[in-house]
Amino acid sequence: MKAEIGKRNHSSTAFFEGEKWLVITGLLGFCLAAVCGVWVMMHGAQVLPKGDVLKAFSFNAALGMFLLSTAAIMPLSALGSNSRAVFRWTYITLALYSYAAETVQNFRGVDPRFVKGGTPFDIWVGSIFTFVALLLVLFYLFAAISFFRRRAYQLRPELVVGIRYAMLAVILSFAAGIWISFNAGRYVGMHGNIIWLHGLGFHALQVVPLIAWLCERTRQLTAVRKRLIHVTGIAYLMGLLAVGWQTYLGLPVLTLSVLPILASICFLVTVAAGIWLLWQWKDRTPIILEQTND
Structure with missing residues (x-):
């Protein structure tokens, strides 16, 4: 019998490596959630006719956590630098729009997802929000596939x-x-x-x-x-x-x-x-x- 020491390099690929801006965008979600939380404590959640600042609070916090978690694991995706940059900046852009639509519209008294009886501006914001949500899914699938490749597994x-x-x-x-x-x-x-x-x-x-x-x-x-x-x-x-x-x-x-x-x-x-x-x-x-x- 002999003992073999298993060698595994845990430091070669670190969490969050190269994803500073994605991390900052995630932290922005928590900042916006904090603002919404303070507003709810001072003025209540409902903003007539259809706004709900508590929904903006939960959305911003959830999206922020999602972005931070994604930033942590992206270095392990084995995507090339160009592919990661495309994913990173696309996701940051989509996230910023999502933060703005969810927060601003709820403070204006409008449900940003299901607009009923709103102004043309509200309808446009809601329509773009739907398109942005679809892009968030499609680009994440692009990143998810990379984790199922052998190159990622070897890291x-x-x-x-x-x-x-x-x-x-x-x-x-x-x-x-x-x-x-x-x-x-x-x-x-x-x-x-x-x-x-x-x-x-x-x-x-x-x-x-x-x-x-x-x-x-x-x-x-x-x-x-x-x-x-x-x-x-x-x-x-x-x-x-x-x-x-x-x-x-x-x-x-x-x-x-x-x-x-x-x-x-x-x-x-x-x-x-x-x-x-x-x-x-x-x-x-x-x-x-x-x-x-x-």
């Missing part, structure tokens, strides 16, 4: 596998957003609310890659680490599918029935994996010992 194999699962979850989230648009609102049937699927899908960008990142830093065997990443990713996707089906049936997500319970179990598997990895995390230096027979 940080375990972390990229986690990101791949997150990308699949984000696609489900985008599908939920399109569903909201075609449905002309977030509510389905008597009690279904598409926003649950929409939001939980995007949070996979923080959850699943974090699990993979922790796996890189444990002393577990490679097979154990890979299996745990797959279990976590599959569990998260299964939870999303259960939430989506419950919503499609027009039923509430927060209820004691089969699909919500199944979704809760799936998400608890993800949480349990994270807790177990934190417990296993000895230090920040990844030294993996594997036993092999001569």
